[in-house]
Amino acid sequence: MNIEQALSYGHSVLVKSESPDLDSKILLCLVLDCQTTYLHTWPDKVLTTEQQALFEQFIHQRLRGAPVAHITGVRGFWSLDLKVTEATLIPRPDTELLVSLALTKIRPKMMVADLGTGSGAIALALATEQPDIMLIASDYSWSALQVAKLNALENKLNNVSFIRANWLAACRSSVFDVIISNPPYITEDDPHLLEGDVRFEPVTALASGKDGLTDIRIIVSQACQSLKSGGWLLVEHGYHQAEQVMQLYHDAGFSNISSHQDYGDNDRVVIGQLTL
Ligand code: GLN
DSSP states (O other): OBHHHHHHHHHHHTTTSSOHHHHHHHHHHHHHTOOHHHHHHOTTOBOOHHHHHHHHHHHHHHHTTOOHHHHHSEEEETTEEEEOOTTSOOOOGGGHHHHHHHHHHOOTTOEEEEESOTTTHHHHHHHHHOTTSEEEEEESOHHHHHHHHHHHHHTTOOSEEEEEOSTTTTOOSSOEEEEEEOOOOBOTTOGGGGSGGGGGSOGGGTBOSTTSOHHHHHHHHHHHHHEEEEEEEEEEOOTTOHHHHHHHHHHHTOEEEEEEEOTTSOEEEEEEEOOO
């Protein structure tokens, strides 16, 4: 089997995947330890028996539903390659919106918190862009924190402190200039939780009560204690939750509240400032 045949084999087996071509290319690159351009340049290169067996094994893992990021163990986010395990959410491209918006509010020397950091994606992206800030990244899950710390180490980012915390419950008042979070926000009975890649992610990172807003409610109400005056809160939410989340900000006393859309034009992030 050569590279071209391997890719068409992958495509035919994964025909029900949303992205059979991309999945096959990523998995073949993992086997051959190469970049995708190599696949296009050397379509006639024949795989060794071991490479072919490994490729078939990965394709069958994917066929059984395993997310590509769990097979490769990495996912690109912002400019970083992040280690990903079943302990955390797989970072989504849409969450880069949260990073871009946070960067418009963050200045050198600020105290910044990333709540529910998971793989560390948001905190580490901010740390690469603004090395001169104090960053606290928290999660309730010890195993997620281990993944996040490893990602900090591998990306040589040492300006993030990782702590185990239940949102801002144990936080002093008026500490942070900016608080960012991509919390769980899917309704607990959402049928999507039983489909596709999300089946392999921790439900505690995805679902949040009957209306999906249980954790966002807690974060918004606690953030107005923990933010300094003038500080900003930025929260990712579900595509249909913008109005409710803006109302929560309003009820908690935030000003300058605005809603922002992701790459797919869905409402995805609400930001607001504490001006009290
Ligand atoms: N956006 C993700 C999804 O729909 C959920 C991420 C989250 O709950 N924070 O799969």
